Amino acid sequence: MKKVIELETGKINLKVNQISDFQLEDLFDFAARNNPKRGFLFLSKVLGKHYPSTPSNILKIHNYLANKLIDLNHNIKDKNTLFIGMAETAIGLGQGIYESFINQSKSINSLFVHTTRYFLDNYKFIPFAEEHSHAPELFLYYPVKSLFQKQFVEAKYLVLIDDEISTGQTFINLIQAYIQLNPNLEKVYIISILNFLTEQRKKEIINTFENLEIDFINCLEANFTFETNTNYIFNNLPATQNTRKCQEKNLLLNTGRLGINESLNYDFSEVFNYIQKDKSILILGTGEFMHLPFKLGFELEKLNYKVKVQSTTRSPILLGNGIKSILKFSDNYNEGIDNFLYNVSANQYDQVLLCYETPFNESLNYLSKILKTTLNIEFTNNKIMISKPKI
Numbered sequence: 001m002k003k004v005i006e007l008e009t010g011k012i013n014l015k016v017n018q019i020s021d022f023q024l025e026d027l028f029d030f031a032a033r034n035n036p037k038r039g040f041l042f043l044s045k046v047l048g049k050h051y052p053s054t055p056s057n058i059l060k061i062h063n064y065l066a067n068k069l070i071d072l073n074h075n076i077k078d079k080n081t082l083f084i085g086m087a088e089t090a091i092g093l094g095q096g097i098y099e100s101f102i103n104q105s106k107s108i109n110s111l112f113v114h115t116t117r118y119f120l121d122n123y124k125f126i127p128f129a130e131e132h133s134h135a136p137e138l139f140l141y142y143p144v145k146s147l148f149q150k151q152f153v154e155a156k157y158l159v160l161i162d163d164e165i166s167t168g169q170t171f172i173n174l175i176q177a178y179i180q181l182n183p184n185l186e187k188v189y190i191i192s193i194l195n196f197l198t199e200q201r202k203k204e205i206i207n208t209f210e211n212l213e214i215d216f217i218n219c220l221e222a223n224f225t226f227e228t229n230t231n232y233i234f235n236n237l238p239a240t241q242n243t244r245k246c247q248e249k250n251l252l253l254n255t256g257r258l259g260i261n262e263s264l265n266y267d268f269s270e271v272f273n274y275i276q277k278d279k280s281i282l283i284l285g286t287g288e289f290m291h292l293p294f295k296l297g298f299e300l301e302k303l304n305y306k307v308k309v310q311s312t313t314r315s316p317i318l319l320g321n322g323i324k325s326i327l328k329f330s331d332n333y334n335e336g337i338d339n340f341l342y343n344v345s346a347n348q349y350d351q352v353l354l355c356y357e358t359p360f361n362e363s364l365n366y367l368s369k370i371l372k373t374t375l376n377i378e379f380t381n382n383k384i385m386i387s388k389p390k391i
Contacts, residue, residue, distance in 0.1 A: 007032040008318055009039030010228040018221035021064070027193060027220060029322030033315070036234045040226055041315070042194060043322040044163050048294055049089050050317065050342045052282065052308040055298035061219065062096035063104075065191050068217045069097075069159065070105055072189070077105035082155035084174070085114035085256065086162040087138060088313060092290030094161035095256055097191060099263045111151040114256040115140050115174075116288060117314075118246040118333060123258070126181065128173045140174070143259030152259065156186045164194035165216075166224075168205045175209060187213040195221045246333045252357040254381045255291065266384055268296050271353070274375050274386070277305055279350035284371070285311030286332055286356045286364070287339065292379055293355040308349070312341045312367075327370065332356060332363040339363070346370055353377055360387075 001024070005012040009032040016024055029043040029051065045051050046061045070076065083101070085094015091114045098112040115138045126140040143152050158178065160171050171190055179185055188209075195218035197205070206214045251257065255264060275281060281300065285293035290311045297309035314337055317323050327341040351374040356364055360378060368376055368389045378385045 005030045005321070007040055008229065008320055009033070009232045009234075010226055012040055012224055012226055014222055014224045016220065016222045020220045022219050024220065024222075031322045032318040032320060034234060034236070034318055035316060039228060039232070039234075041317055042164050043317075044089075044193060046193065047089060047093060047163055048285075048290065048297075048309040049092075049163075049311055049313060050315065051322065052310045052343060055294055055301045055307060055309055058092075058096065058294055058309070059100075059298060061193060062093070062100045064219065065161075065193075065217060066097045066100035066104055069101060069189060069191065072215060072217065073157075073187075076157060077107040077109070079109060079156045080151055080154055081107070081110040081157040081159060082152060083110060083112045083159045083161065084140065085112070086160070086170070087115045087117050088288050088315070090162045091256070091288050092285075092294055092311075093163055093193070095264070095291040096294065097159075097161055102261075102263065108261075109151075111143070111148055111155070111259055111261050112256055113140065113143065113152070113259050114288075116257050118251060118257075118288070118335075120246070120248055120251070120257075122248075126177050128170075128177045140177070141258055144253075145259065148259035148261065151261070153182050154184070155182060156184070157189065158185055158187070159189045159191060161191045163192060164196065165190060165192045165218075166196040168197055168201060172205060172208055175212070179209070179212075185212060187215070189215050189217060191217045193219045196224055198223055245335050250333050250358040252289070252379060252381060255289075255357075264292060264295065266292060266295070266379070268299050268384070270384070270386055271296065271300075271375065271377070272303070274388070275300075275305070275351050275353070277303070279306070281305055281307045281351045281353065282344065282349040282371075283307060283309040283353050283355060284341075284344070284367075284373075285309070286354075286358070287312055287314065289355065289357045289379070293353075296353070296355065296377075310341075310344065312339050314339050316340065317342060327367075329366050329370075330363045332358045332361055334358075334361075341367070344371070346372065355379065
């Protein structure tokens with residue numbers, strides 16, 4: 001299957017070359033990015049990031065990819081395995097795959113950590129870069145708990161998770177950084193929803209690491225080329241570098257940044273008292289805070305509520321193609337970096353539940369007023385705090 005996608009910044013020539021359990025149009029759409037290093041975006045429909053997603057469809061992807069990993073290596077449940085989800089887009093995907101993996105395999109030897117774009121004082125980290133990104137600096141923090149530290153530095157298997165892989169350079173950077181810490185690593189699994197690597201590029205990645213086995217797991221394989229529109233001028237570029245202003249008080253530390261070896265579970269029952277079953281609902285997460293809003297959405301969907309989930313992002317995307325609307329606002333993490341909400345407009349949903357890990361602040365207040373939120377829900381390290389917006 002071949003497809004040509006015209007964007008404001010250029011043209012994508014896409015060829016799907018794999019028989020898949022999924023249809024291309026069920027997995028993603030396309031958009032142009034305000035990023036001269038990469039002027040396009042494969043707009044996932046099953047992440048709940050830039051596009052509203054049904055929780056059950058998101059969970060289907062989690063289970064599918066976790067199951068493929070287990071099928072590929074039935075013994076993985078007995079190995080010390082480190083899962084790493086990639087910020088910002090694949091944090092929820094990574095944590096969801098990890099939880100599906102431990103639920104299916106009953107593994108007790110695994111650990112999940114996600115990279116983050118937020119800098120924290122007093123925490124040791126492994127730095128590495130994502131060159132093509134609008135925000136290239138990433139941090140992989142060492143876990144704090146002693147048991148997690150041991151698992152982190154002695155893993156035999158490494159599972160790297162992102163929504164799509166196009167060149168693999170970010171993963172090469174991360175593997176190289178990690179094996180400096182753990183030279184006894186035996187095997188790497190690279191999991192993505194979309195895999196755009198050519199067979200030649202896969203071989204190059206594998207050959208980069210002589211003593212490692214590397215396998216690729218995905219929902220769909222394709223190849224693409226991008227023809228840049230030389231007449232397009234990138235301007236008004238948003239701030240990209242991490243300002244390192246984010247403080248510990250603005251981040252939950254039990255969700256994966258510092259390591260977790262179990263499913264995240266919160267009591268959401270109080271939420272049910274405030275919402276109506278026959279009304280459309282948007283569960284809106286913020287920035288890297290994606291997985292718990294998804295879990296809230298899934299619990300509501302199981303009770304037959306009409307739910308979509310999504311989160312805000314710092315990724316600068318242009319209006320058009322798969323992006324129907326843009327809301328711009330200051331970030332709620334105290335970094336001074338523009339954030340965005342795509343494909344959500346005021347009054348689009350009957351009920352909006354705004355979920356966040358930071359203290360409530362002016363940025364969140366702005367979102368709450370624009371979207372006329374039904375509930376504002378702050379997540380602490382062990383419970384949720386619900387408030388109704390002031391009219």
